[in-house]
Amino acid sequence: MAYLEIFLPIILLILFLVLLAPKNRQLCLPWNWPFVRMMPTMYLKSHEIYDKITQLLAENNSTVLFKTSWFTKTDILVTSDPANVHHIMTTNFSIYQRGSEFRNVFDFLGQAGNQYHESVPKIVHQGLEKSLIAVLDHAAQQNQELDLQSLFSRFMLDATCLLATGFDSGSLRVGFSRMPSLRCHGRHSRGRVLSPHPAGETVEVAAMATATDDQETGDGTFDVLKFYLKEAASNSDNKGAQNHDDKAFLAANLMTLLFAGRDTSAALLTWFFCLISRNPLVENKILEEIRLNFPGKASRKHIFSNVEELSKLVYLHSALCESLRLFPPGPFLLRVPNQQDVLPSGHKVDQTTKVMLCTYAMGRMREIWGKDCAEFRPERWIMEKGGSKHVASNIFLAFSSGPWSCPGRELAFTRMKAVAATVVHNYRVGVVEGKLFVRASLPFSP
Numbered sequence: 001m002a003y004l005e006i007f008l009p010i011i012l013l014i015l016f017l018v019l020l021a022p023k024n025r026q027l028c029l030p031w032n033w034p035f036v037r038m039m040p041t042m043y044l045k046s047h048e049i050y051d052k053i054t055q056l057l058a059e060n061n062s063t064v065l066f067k068t069s070w071f072t073k074t075d076i077l078v079t080s081d082p083a084n085v086h087h088i089m090t091t092n093f094s095i096y097q098r099g100s101e102f103r104n105v106f107d108f109l110g111q112a113g114n115q116y117h118e119s120v121p122k123i124v125h126q127g128l129e130k131s132l133i134a135v136l137d138h139a140a141q142q143n144q145e146l147d148l149q150s151l152f153s154r155f156m157l158d159a160t161c162l163l164a165t166g167f168d169s170g171s172l173r174v175g176f177s178r179m180p181s182l183r184c185h186g187r188h189s190r191g192r193v194l195s196p197h198p199a200g201e202t203v204e205v206a207a208m209a210t211a212t213d214d215q216e217t218g219d220g221t222f223d224v225l226k227f228y229l230k231e232a233a234s235n236s237d238n239k240g241a242q243n244h245d246d247k248a249f250l251a252a253n254l255m256t257l258l259f260a261g262r263d264t265s266a267a268l269l270t271w272f273f274c275l276i277s278r279n280p281l282v283e284n285k286i287l288e289e290i291r292l293n294f295p296g297k298a299s300r301k302h303i304f305s306n307v308e309e310l311s312k313l314v315y316l317h318s319a320l321c322e323s324l325r326l327f328p329p330g331p332f333l334l335r336v337p338n339q340q341d342v343l344p345s346g347h348k349v350d351q352t353t354k355v356m357l358c359t360y361a362m363g364r365m366r367e368i369w370g371k372d373c374a375e376f377r378p379e380r381w382i383m384e385k386g387g388s389k390h391v392a393s394n395i396f397l398a399f400s401s402g403p404w405s406c407p408g409r410e411l412a413f414t415r416m417k418a419v420a421a422t423v424v425h426n427y428r429v430g431v432v433e434g435k436l437f438v439r440a441s442l443p444f445s446p
């Protein structure tokens with residue numbers, strides 16, 4: 001009897017697991033436990049989540065439904081199937097829409113007007129000369145190790161802030177110590193950029209749109225949004241935002257831009273330098289391309305006089321695309337349908353399904369990129385007769401696809417090419433042994 005009391009619950013538990021757990025089991029999917037479903041496996045594998053999901057997608061026809069717990073009632077459908085991507089991002093995008101109106105506000109991204117074309121070359125040159133080259137020269141003279149991602153983040157933050165608002169946050173300079181951080185606060189769309197002030201002392205740069213934001217902050221912070229609104233109002237064609245709703249909207253967009261313009265490009269450039277430091281042949285080809293296209297500039301730090309000249313660097317462009325394929329700064333794009341839908345793969349989704357498009361896995365699919373999909377090979381982006389190869393955005397998803405794709409793509413390439421060409425031409429970058437680590441975070445970064 002005593003034995004029965006001990007063994008009966010165990011037998012019942014085993015029966016329960018056997019009957020319930022394997023119910024939805026597909027090929028090689030994580031074990032689907034009762035109540036907590038696939039959460040334990042996802043948690044345990046979180047440190048290698050991107051590679052694990054890539055492998056699962058390869059084994060399950062590019063689409064996998066992850067069951068989260070019974071309590072949250074939300075399932076996650078992960079897909080790298082190009083037909084699903086096209087359906088979600090283009091054909092049926094209206095039910096998966098993100099609903100952003102940023103395009104009307106910041107026309108400098110090239111959607112309208114010519115402010116982009118006028119300002120970018122000046123800002124890129126100024127940033128390279130005043131900060132990037134100065135910092136790298138100093139580090140090279142001192143034989144100093146540098147945190148590359150912090151360096152590129154600062155460059156991109158200063159360039160984006162200057163371009164979007166006219167304010168120079170001056171965070172990249174010789175002797176920088178703290179990494180600037182971007183923070184957003186609650187319902188007032190309040191954001192802060194922590195950055196060392198050009199004058200030397202550390203101050204906070206804030207973009208605020210609270211009900212009381214007419215007052216001076218009085219705590220040593222600089223209100224970038226107020227600066228931007230004043231500039232906009234003094235422009236006769238644009239009276240600037242007048243009411244608080246407009247200001248909140250502008251503040252939210254300003255923060256989006258600062259985040260989008262800083263971390264993506266900085267993470268990608270860091271991966272680019274990691275990859276070329278391990279592939280010296282690629283680095284040599286980039287150097288050769290620079291030599292051929294900018295003759296007579298060998299002894300100069302600045303190899304190009306206007307950013308349009310950068311379009312000659314086809315191999316460098318390809319090496320950046322190849323880095324984006326292997327290490328896209330956004331490894332997943334998230335969408336939630338606002339009604340029921342059936343994907344081309346046959347999967348049904350509704351408002352309780354989070355759909356994750358796996359950019360990382362798509363960049364490593366044999367079916368798309370061939371047997372050598374795991375190799376870093378910029379040549380795959382170049383046509384046989386020369387020139388860059390066009391790859392459809394539903395298979396190369398780094399900048400998203402369809403109507404809501406990245407509006408900063410051209411700007412991103414211009415700035416990344418300017419930085420990469422200048423650094424490759426002037427310095428040798430190597431990864432310090434043991435200092436490269438991969439963070440499972442967004443943006444996906446070394």
Ligand code: HEM
Nearest residue numbers: 100260261264265268329330333398399400406407408412
């Ligand atoms: C390597 C560089 C970059 C990559 C890989 C990248 C990638 C992306 C992706 C994938 C999205 C769409 C996200 C989604 O649909 O869920 C996006 C949106 C966006 N990107 Fe980029 N981007 C880059 C650089 C930039 C730059 C330089 C800017 C501007 C300064 C920029 C501005 C934006 C904005 C404003 C959005 C829309 C954000 C929103 O809708 O909330 N991006 N980007």
